[in-house]
Amino acid sequence: MIPSKINPLPTPLRALFASALLWFPVLSSAAEKTVGNVRAALVAEDLRAPAGGTSWVGVRLTMAPGWHTYWKNPGDSGMATRIRWILPPTVTAGDIHWPAPERIVLPPLVSFGYEKETLLLVPLQIAPGATGPVKLSARVDWLECSDVCVPGRADLELRLNVGPSAQPNPAVADLFARYRNRLPRPPDGWTLEANRSGKSVKVSLQPPTGENISSKAFTFFPEDEDTAEAGAVPAAVLRDGKITVEFLSETKRVQGVLVAADGPDAIVAYSLDLPVTDGPATAPLGWVLLLAFAGGLLLNLMPCVLPVLSLKAFGFLKDAGLDAASRRRQGLLYVAGVVVSFWALAGALLALRAGGQGLGWGFHLQSPRFVLVLIGLFVLLAANLWGFFEVGGRWVGAAAERGRSWGAFGSGVLATVVATPCTAPFMGTAIGVALAQPAPAALAVFTSLALGMAFPYWLLTVVPAAGRWLPRPGPWMNRVKMVLGFFLLATAGWLLWVLYQQSPAAVGPAAALGAALGVAAWAYGQKQRGIRFRWYATTLAAVLAAGAWAWSAAGTGAISSSENGVWEVYTPERVAELEKEGRPYFIDFTAAWCLTCQVNKKTTLEKPETLALFRENNVALLRADWTNRDETIARALAGWGRSGVPLYVLKGRGAPALLPALLTPGLVRDALSKMKEEAS
Amino acid sequence: MNIRSLLSVLLLLVGTASFAAPEIGKPAPAFVLKDTQGKDVSLADYKGKIVVLEWINHGCPFVKKHYGSGNMQKLQKDYTDKGVVWLSIASSAPGKEGYMKADGWNKAIAEKKSAATAVLLDPDGVAGRAYGAKTTPHMFVIDAEGRVAYKGAIDDRPSADPADVPGAKNYVRQALDSVLAGKAVTTPSTTPYGCGVKYK
Numbered sequence: 001m002i003p004s005k006i007n008p009l010p011t012p013l014r015a016l017f018a019s020a021l022l023w024f025p026v027l028s029s030a031a032e033k034t035v036g037n038v039r040a041a042l043v044a045e046d047l048r049a050p051a052g053g054t055s056w057v058g059v060r061l062t063m064a065p066g067w068h069t070y071w072k073n074p075g076d077s078g079m080a081t082r083i084r085w086i087l088p089p090t091v092t093a094g095d096i097h098w099p100a101p102e103r104i105v106l107p108p109l110v111s112f113g114y115e116k117e118t119l120l121l122v123p124l125q126i127a128p129g130a131t132g133p134v135k136l137s138a139r140v141d142w143l144e145c146s147d148v149c150v151p152g153r154a155d156l157e158l159r160l161n162v163g164p165s166a167q168p169n170p171a172v173a174d175l176f177a178r179y180r181n182r183l184p185r186p187p188d189g190w191t192l193e194a195n196r197s198g199k200s201v202k203v204s205l206q207p208p209t210g211e212n213i214s215s216k217a218f219t220f221f222p223e224d225e226d227t228a229e230a231g232a233v234p235a236a237v238l239r240d241g242k243i244t245v246e247f248l249s250e251t252k253r254v255q256g257v258l259v260a261a262d263g264p265d266a267i268v269a270y271s272l273d274l275p276v277t278d279g280p281a282t283a284p285l286g287w288v289l290l291l292a293f294a295g296g297l298l299l300n301l302m303p304c305v306l307p308v309l310s311l312k313a314f315g316f317l318k319d320a321g322l323d324a325a326s327r328r329r330q331g332l333l334y335v336a337g338v339v340v341s342f343w344a345l346a347g348a349l350l351a352l353r354a355g356g357q358g359l360g361w362g363f364h365l366q367s368p369r370f371v372l373v374l375i376g377l378f379v380l381l382a383a384n385l386w387g388f389f390e391v392g393g394r395w396v397g398a399a400a401e402r403g404r405s406w407g408a409f410g411s412g413v414l415a416t417v418v419a420t421p422c423t424a425p426f427m428g429t430a431i432g433v434a435l436a437q438p439a440p441a442a443l444a445v446f447t448s449l450a451l452g453m454a455f456p457y458w459l460l461t462v463v464p465a466a467g468r469w470l471p472r473p474g475p476w477m478n479r480v481k482m483v484l485g486f487f488l489l490a491t492a493g494w495l496l497w498v499l500y501q502q503s504p505a506a507v508g509p510a511a512a513l514g515a516a517l518g519v520a521a522w523a524y525g526q527k528q529r530g531i532r533f534r535w536y537a538t539t540l541a542a543v544l545a546a547g548a549w550a551w552s553a554a555g556t557g558a559i560s561s562s563e564n565g566v567w568e569v570y571t572p573e574r575v576a577e578l579e580k581e582g583r584p585y586f587i588d589f590t591a592a593w594c595l596t597c598q599v600n601k602k603t604t605l606e607k608p609e610t611l612a613l614f615r616e617n618n619v620a621l622l623r624a625d626w627t628n629r630d631e632t633i634a635r636a637l638a639g640w641g642r643s644g645v646p647l648y649v650l651k652g653r654g655a656p657a658l659l660p661a662l663l664t665p666g667l668v669r670d671a672l673s674k675m676k677e678e679a680s
Numbered sequence: 681m682n683i684r685s686l687l688s689v690l691l692l693l694v695g696t697a698s699f700a701a702p703e704i705g706k707p708a709p710a711f712v713l714k715d716t717q718g719k720d721v722s723l724a725d726y727k728g729k730i731v732v733l734e735w736i737n738h739g740c741p742f743v744k745k746h747y748g749s750g751n752m753q754k755l756q757k758d759y760t761d762k763g764v765v766w767l768s769i770a771s772s773a774p775g776k777e778g779y780m781k782a783d784g785w786n787k788a789i790a791e792k793k794s795a796a797t798a799v800l801l802d803p804d805g806v807a808g809r810a811y812g813a814k815t816t817p818h819m820f821v822i823d824a825e826g827r828v829a830y831k832g833a834i835d836d837r838p839s840a841d842p843a844d845v846p847g848a849k850n851y852v853r854q855a856l857d858s859v860l861a862g863k864a865v866t867t868p869s870t871t872p873y874g875c876g877v878k879y880k
Contacts, residue, residue, distance in 0.1 A: 074873075076814040076815070076876060077814055077815045077872075077873075077874060077875055077876035077877075078875075078876070079838055079839065079840065079873060080838075082839075106876055106879075107879070108699040108809065108879060109814055109876040109877065109879070111876065141839070141841070143741075143840065145875065145876070147776065147777065147878065148739060148740075148777040148875070149740060149741055149742075149875040149876075150741060151741045151839075151840035151841070224871075225871045231699065
């Protein structure tokens with residue numbers, strides 16, 4: 001910079017400018033130089049740098065009071081400090097490692113930089129075989145500002161000894177330790193989320209369990225103006241054990257540094273780099289309630305619920321003689337049974353989530369013991385359909401009415417319990433939103449889901465003409481009952497397979513329990529018919545024994561399901577790697593107990609033509625198996641606004657695509673070609 | 681609190697809230713400012729013309745870089761010759777760096793050989809805040825329909841070093857050439873660099 005090139009200035013600035021002339025660097029070099037309001041020094045961490053290794057140097061900038069220099073993203077104004085090296089061929093300098101900056105606010109402008117002092121750390125790679133002292137020259141350019149700005153430059157020079165091993169300089173150990181401590185570190189073990197809500201992005205960070213973050217102040221520094229304008233980022237706040245910050249931004253990726261501070265010298269900085277997902281909060285509640293209702297309605301058609309519902313319908317046919325009032329009452333009690341069960345489920349889910357557990361729909365199936373209970377239940381239902389025994393006694397009069405009422409309520413509960421392994425279309429979205437909402441809204445969504453599920457049967461009970469829509473009762477009913485009984489047994493068989501995934505040792509005892517229950521049900525039926533059966537007590541004892549055996553076996557350890565070689569195990573790290581490579585990926589969020597997932601696997605995901613399509617498009621296949629409880633997967637699901645499986649995510653270069661809950665090869669093909677279009 | 685101070689607090693709040701750059705393709709915010717001759721100048725006066733807004737502060741080393749090297753004046757001359765209106769806006773508050781009264785500005789215009797159509801005085805920072813002007817220089821190009829066609833830096837070399845002027849890619853020149861040719865601006869938005877605007 002040649003001073004004579006600069007034209008004279010108007011009077012008030014002339015004095016300032018004249019003094020600025022004095023600050024221009026003299027063109028000689030030293031390890032330390034004071035220019036204007038900044039002292040710049042080149043400091044080596046080692047007295048002797050290791051040949052073939054890394055040695056760190058730092059550019060130490062000490063600012064006069066009231067002055068600051070800038071971070072790599074200077075914010076609304078300013079300029080990042082720049083270092084240009086002149087080095088011997090045996091030494092290569094890396095990028096600047098920037099310590100966490102401070103917010104410098106001059107309303108309405110916000111800048112990011114350093115007041116008082118900073119040390120910009122640079123790793124030097126020393127070639128193997130290098131010897132003797134080497135000369136390091138650095139030209140450092142910075143902008144120093146108070147309420148005015150002055151550019152500064154210093155040419156600094158340092159001789160660094162090189163030897164076979166490193167010998168640190170104890171005199172600067174504290175300095176390097178202090179600033180290395182301020183370098184952003186990867187947020188290992190943290191759960192990071194960035195969700196879009198309208199025009200803003202909400203970033204939330206949850207520390208690893210057990211880490212206390214209660215007493216700190218938090219600041220987010222965006223890496224560049226694409227992530228956020230400096231003035232648009234408010235202070236981050238701590239809420240529900242999570243650090244959150246929300247700012248206006250159109251970015252698809254959040255990059256920057258989060259600084260947690262207990263004081264000016266007690267800070268921890270984390271480097272953040274995560275994609276922004278479309279948040280669940282954007283859907284209006286009314287729409288979600290509608291989705292939930294539709295999901296509940298469709299749940300009736302799922303293989304786990306259909307047989308139970310038919311059972312109910314048969315009962316209805318049998319009771320065709322009942323008066324309208326009694327029928328309506330039964331209908332309402334059935335609805336009540338379903339709604340109350342859904343509330344119980346919602347309550348448990350919300351309570352557990354408040355306790356910090358990542359759970360979703362079907363969460364109880366992650367417990368092998370619950371699966372065991374379901375197996376028993378399905379066996380008994382099948383036995384009932386096959387006419388092994390009757391439910392309820394031969395009550396008369398008021399007792400019969402009471403019995404029917406409890407029966408109606410109970411069948412509502414039963415229908416809900418057996419429905420839980422199934423997910424209907426729309427349900428995933430609705431429940432995902434529900435669990436992200438405050439409790440009243442979440443309860444509303446669950447209620448809507450329950451009402452949707454109870455709706456068809458309720459309709460039968462209130463429409464007087466409903467009887468005419470249904471076929472007349474007759475012997476055909478028994479044949480249908482046989483078939484439906486097989487359905488239920490098949491479901492029990494499938495649950496046995498689920499149990500195998502979770503706790504292989506429990507499968508034998510569980511099968512024994514099923515058999516014993518079948519025999520016991522038959523024996524009970526004999527007793528109901530007044531036929532004497534000598535081994536009645538023995539069968540009951542067998543049920544109890546098998547039950548106890550299975551119960552304890554189900555408590556033992558789980559195996560992880562073995563997978564097809566094409567599929568990699570999902571980890572957030574792998575996703576980050578793929579993002580960095582720019583390679584597209586597909587995530588199959590699945591679980592053995594998720595029937596819809598298994599169907600999709602058979603019809604689509606494991607089909608050779610689908611796999612070939614993925615291969616053609618160089619799509620990495622990741623499988624997130626949620627058969628057993630897994631916090632990482634639960635959090636990943638939450639990141640996509642879901643709380644249950646299945647979920648299918650296809651991400652290319654453009655926005656991620658969420659595929660529907662019921663897959664077809666055609667759907668996958670379309671999604672892939674759309675992804676290709678976006679990339680080109 | 682009397683009505684006047686209440687009003688000024690409200691105005692301050694409104695002013696702070698509205699500090700945001702206008703979006704590309706959206707109408708450029710209107711303003712009326714005094715020029716160095718004491719005349720009111722309104723953006724609406726130049727309807728149908730292409731307008732450049734340049735935030736200026738002669739105390740700022742980044743502004744010095746472009747005026748000291750003659751880069752800014754050449755840009756002003758090249759395009760005012762083609763009928764473009766060039767308005768330099770000074771949003772420095774009284775007592776802050778870069779603030780001058782009208783006669784000081786007239787002297788500076790002559791000394792620097794500024795070829796701007798006018799220098800507008802914005803000591804209250806009203807226009808600066810309306811445009812979200814962050815730095816000096818911070819550049820805006822407004823097309824003949826009054827829409828924002830470019831906002832951001834003057835070029836791609838964020839430094840105060842005049843030696844960086846010759847090799848730089850000048851975004852304002854690119855934007856003006858495109859707008860004059862009736863084409864879309866390829867880089868309509870960049871991150872401005874420079875000193876912070878010295879607002880009140």
